[in-house]
Amino acid sequence: MTDATKREAIVEAARSMNALGLNRGTAGNISARDGDAMLITPSGMPYATMTPAMIARMPLAGDGESEGPLAPSSEWRMHRDILRARADVQAVVHTHSIYATTLAALRREIPPVHYMIGIFRTSRIRCTDYAPFGTQALSDLAVEGLGRAHGVLLGNHGMIALGEGLDRAMWRAVELEALAQLYYLARIAGEPVLISEEEIENEITRFENYGLKSVK
Known part of the structure; x- marks a missing residue:
């Protein structure tokens, strides 16, 4: 993809x-790797009027x-440090979606309540401690909380989803909110039965080749 x-x-x-309900107002932010730099949404700009x-x-x-x-x-x-730490990541999506932010x-971390957790290359979506927004402390928590995973909850803040491209990062953001909602509702109804770590590792492997494919 070109810069444009x-x-x-x-x-x-x-x-x-x-539009998907993952975020409201001017909260949240998105970035994409662009060679040795990143492209990132501006601060405080309503998305409806934002232009490329x-x-x-x-x-x-750099440092700002x-x-x-x-x-x-x-x-x-946070975006810079994640892209620095993860050569496999091309895009970062950060939102304040309701269920993820509630957890x-x-x-509360999200345990393996559904096999779709495998798309995050982990059996559990971790939740970090709290740090003020925009600080190096929050960035450090985010990088540590992610580890090898493609999603993390930020304590009392929101969530992050990563992708090999922007479409995959958005896909994971949608699925992370769905997992958060599922786990929250399951906890209200009772104690959810968890999928084994071994089975989730199998699902992670299977998801490596997941996606649209041409019919041969």
Whole structure:
């Protein structure tokens, strides 16, 4: 993807994030790797009026400098550090979706209640401690909480979903909110029966080749 198409994809994903109910207002943020830099949504900009030209570009080796007419998201440290730490990741989606944030406020991880947890390459979606938004402390917690996984809950804050591309990061964001809702409702109804760690590891392997395929 070119710089221009990545910018367009970020704007589309940001609007979709709110339309899908994963986020509200100007909260949340999205980034995509662009060579040795990242493209990231600007701070405080309503997604309905955001344009591709407003997306900020920041070097991954930098410490806050950016290109563009608007300041980058206040969570730029978190995006930068995840992309630095994870060469397998091309995009980062951060939202304040209701059920994921509810579990984050309860400091509850999501255990293997459904096989779709396998798309996150982990058997449990961890929940971090709390740190103020936009701080290096929060970024450090996010990177540690993710480990090898493609999703994490941020204590009393929200969630992060990662992807090999922006479409996959958005897909995981939707599924993470669905898992959070499922677990929350299951806990209300009773004590959910968990899938074994061994079976989830099998599902992780099977999901490596999951996705659209041509008929041969």
